[in-house]
Amino acid sequence: MESELANPKANQARRKLNVGPRSRGDRVFFGITSLAANFAFVLVALILVFLMVSAWPALQSQGLAFIYGSTWVADEGAEPIMQLGPMIWGSIQIAFIGILLGTPMAVATAYLIVFMLPSRAAKVATTVVDLMAALPSVVIGLWGLIVFTPVAAHWAQILNQTLGWFPVFAIEGEQPTYVDSPFIAGWIVAVMIVPIITSVTREIFSQMDSGLINGALALGAGRWAVLSRVILPTSRGGILGGVLLGLGRAIGETVAILYVLQLSFDINWYQILEPRGGAVASFILARFGEATPLEFQGLMAAGLVIFVVTLIVNTIASLIVNRSTRRVK
Amino acid sequence: MTNSTPSASTLSAEDISVWFGERQVLSNVNLVFPANQVTALIGPSGCGKSTFLRTLNRMHELIPGAGLAGSVLLDGVDIYAPEVSPVDVRINIGMVFQKPNPFPTMSIRENILSGLKLSGRKTANADELVETSLRRASIWNEVKDRLNDQALSLSGGQQQRLCIARSLAMDPKVLLMDEPCSALDPGSTRRIEETIEELSESMTVVIVTHNMQQAQRVSHQTAFFLADENTPGGVVEFGSTEQVFNTPVDPRTNDYVNGHFG
Numbered sequence: 001m002e003s004e005l006a007n008p009k010a011n012q013a014r015r016k017l018n019v020g021p022r023s024r025g026d027r028v029f030f031g032i033t034s035l036a037a038n039f040a041f042v043l044v045a046l047i048l049v050f051l052m053v054s055a056w057p058a059l060q061s062q063g064l065a066f067i068y069g070s071t072w073v074a075d076e077g078a079e080p081i082m083q084l085g086p087m088i089w090g091s092i093q094i095a096f097i098g099i100l101l102g103t104p105m106a107v108a109t110a111y112l113i114v115f116m117l118p119s120r121a122a123k124v125a126t127t128v129v130d131l132m133a134a135l136p137s138v139v140i141g142l143w144g145l146i147v148f149t150p151v152a153a154h155w156a157q158i159l160n161q162t163l164g165w166f167p168v169f170a171i172e173g174e175q176p177t178y179v180d181s182p183f184i185a186g187w188i189v190a191v192m193i194v195p196i197i198t199s200v201t202r203e204i205f206s207q208m209d210s211g212l213i214n215g216a217l218a219l220g221a222g223r224w225a226v227l228s229r230v231i232l233p234t235s236r237g238g239i240l241g242g243v244l245l246g247l248g249r250a251i252g253e254t255v256a257i258l259y260v261l262q263l264s265f266d267i268n269w270y271q272i273l274e275p276r277g278g279a280v281a282s283f284i285l286a287r288f289g290e291a292t293p294l295e296f297q298g299l300m301a302a303g304l305v306i307f308v309v310t311l312i313v314n315t316i317a318s319l320i321v322n323r324s325t326r327r328v329k
Numbered sequence: 330m331t332n333s334t335p336s337a338s339t340l341s342a343e344d345i346s347v348w349f350g351e352r353q354v355l356s357n358v359n360l361v362f363p364a365n366q367v368t369a370l371i372g373p374s375g376c377g378k379s380t381f382l383r384t385l386n387r388m389h390e391l392i393p394g395a396g397l398a399g400s401v402l403l404d405g406v407d408i409y410a411p412e413v414s415p416v417d418v419r420i421n422i423g424m425v426f427q428k429p430n431p432f433p434t435m436s437i438r439e440n441i442l443s444g445l446k447l448s449g450r451k452t453a454n455a456d457e458l459v460e461t462s463l464r465r466a467s468i469w470n471e472v473k474d475r476l477n478d479q480a481l482s483l484s485g486g487q488q489q490r491l492c493i494a495r496s497l498a499m500d501p502k503v504l505l506m507d508e509p510c511s512a513l514d515p516g517s518t519r520r521i522e523e524t525i526e527e528l529s530e531s532m533t534v535v536i537v538t539h540n541m542q543q544a545q546r547v548s549h550q551t552a553f554f555l556a557d558e559n560t561p562g563g564v565v566e567f568g569s570t571e572q573v574f575n576t577p578v579d580p581r582t583n584d585y586v587n588g589h590f591g
């Protein structure tokens with residue numbers, strides 16, 4: 001307040017709040033929690049600094065072409081050319097495929113759990129989905145290689161034979177194997193992100209105002225109309241947040257993808273059934289063992305790219321999820 | 330489309346008993362809601378008024394474990410007959426809830442048209458339908474310049490009248506209202522009561538209320554529900570509002586309407 005008249009007590013001193021003796025337990029608890037919280041923060045900052053320092057020489061020597069170029073030659077002796085383009089594009093590509101495949105599955109699962117299954121079955125389903133989220137990536141990768149690849153190859157074959165006239169599903173080679181493609185890697189990403197998207201969506205669905213659903217039913221809506229016109233529009237934001245959280249995991253994914261994708265610097269723009277693709281994280285893992293010191297710096301720069309992108313995606317995701325869980329209530 | 334007001338219908342509940350799982354909450358309710366009459370359902374909390382109301386438009390059956398006996402006739406046709414679709418029932422028999430529930434992602438206009446969209450119907454003249462529905466719920470003047478605003482930008486009382494308008498857009502023959510004013514201020518309550526009076530010219534209205542004055546102001550006939558502890562609820566007294574409030578036959582009715590319990 002500016003004017004003294006408007007608020008005659010403007011100069012009144014404010015009391016100090018949150019004062020008074022605290023129990024010892026309270027103080028210890030506060031100390032430990034703030035230490036832990038700061039520790040996590042400091043750790044993240046340290047990793048970032050470490051990555052930046054080790055990546056700097058490579059970034060400086062390669063320039064912007066590090067991001068968009070598509071040659072990676074880092075043999076002993078010669079000046080290395082390190083351009084990550086196809087790997088970055090590949091990461092985007094399989095993330096996109098994974099989201100496209102995974103989101104409908106996750107939303108359908110969450111819908112079943114919240115609105116259709118009797119409560120005991122819903123609990124079981126929830127536990128199974130949460131267990132899926134805890135599966136180590138190696139296990140998913142091995143499953144992908146041994147069990148899933150033959151199945152997905154069959155689907156790829158059908159796609160290619162029926163929709164092959166459409167460039168996305170075309171294959172150039174003479175005797176296609178239908179394996180090692182971005183299509184299959186996308187499926188693996190889907191398997192990895194479905195549990196995350198499902199649990200976020202389930203949370204949001206279960207906080208849905210039942211008054212809206214009853215209102216829609218009383219207007220003569222069927223189940224599908226309720227889902228598509230009331231439930232989904234209201235929870236759109238939260239589902240998007242869940243998708244981004246899943247994406248945050250998928251971007252950093254290495255082992256599982258490495259098992260099922262043929263990495264290649266011959267950039268594959270859109271032919272998702274071709275056995276050529278990219279994934280930054282898997283590439284780092286693939287090269288790491290035999291990298292020369294200079295190449296090592298390039299791989300660190302690749303790690304930095306993943307780290308920064310993951311950080312951004314996760315931050316946006318948390319913001320969206322927090323906001324929309326509040327709003328649905 | 331000329332907005333012909335549909336002829337009101339007579340709704341009758343015959344021997345309605347209701348269960349949730351094994352637990353029976355209503356037993357042998359017989360009530361007739363004549364065309365163009367407003368019927369108030371009164372009674373203490375938990376005696377089954379809302380449950381009974383939901384049997385009248387087949388919303389009850391959506392609850393897992395719900396059970397029902399008896400029949401509900403709309404102009405003589407059993408709404409629970411196997412050849413009758415629940416969707417048609419709910420379109421003919423509209424419902425307004427205790428808590429205003431406009432769809433938050435839709436504009437005012439879209440809320441009015443939401444019933445058509447949700448039930449997969451079309452209208453020749455959407456603008457006209459929006460206007461007549463809002464006029465019938467006497468909220469047109471307040472919202473006519475902001476039809477594309479979000480529904481949640483309205484006050485609670487306006488939201489409730491929007492919900493009434495949304496039901497009216499479906500041209501229901503019967504309108505069920507479950508404590509439509511309990512979350513509202515006296516001003517909004519009075520306006521909704523006026524609306525109910527006008528609506529009864531073109532439809533049959535059943536309203537649940539805890540407000541004795543409201544029951545006397547808006548209704549032609551009143552049914553008093555009661556459930557003794559651990560027994561299913563039922564109708565203790567049913568008659569003209571005048572009679573139920575002034576010369577109740579049952580002493581329990583007398584106690585209730587005079588505020589001695591409940």
Ligand SMILES: Nc1ncnc2c1ncn2[C@@H]1O[C@H](COP(=O)(O)OP(=O)(O)OP(=O)(O)O)[C@@H](O)[C@H]1O
Pocket residue numbers: 349354372373374375376377378379380381392
């Ligand atoms: N979904 C449900 N599942 C199980 N029991 C229910 C359910 N809904 C209501 N009941 C029970 O049925 C009985 C009647 O409830 P109802 O909501 O119809 O009462 P009411 O008369 O509308 O009360 P109020 O005036 O408080 O709204 C209560 O004993 C209640 O516990």
Ligand SMILES: [Mg+2]
Pocket residue numbers: 378379380507
């Ligand atoms: Mg009730």
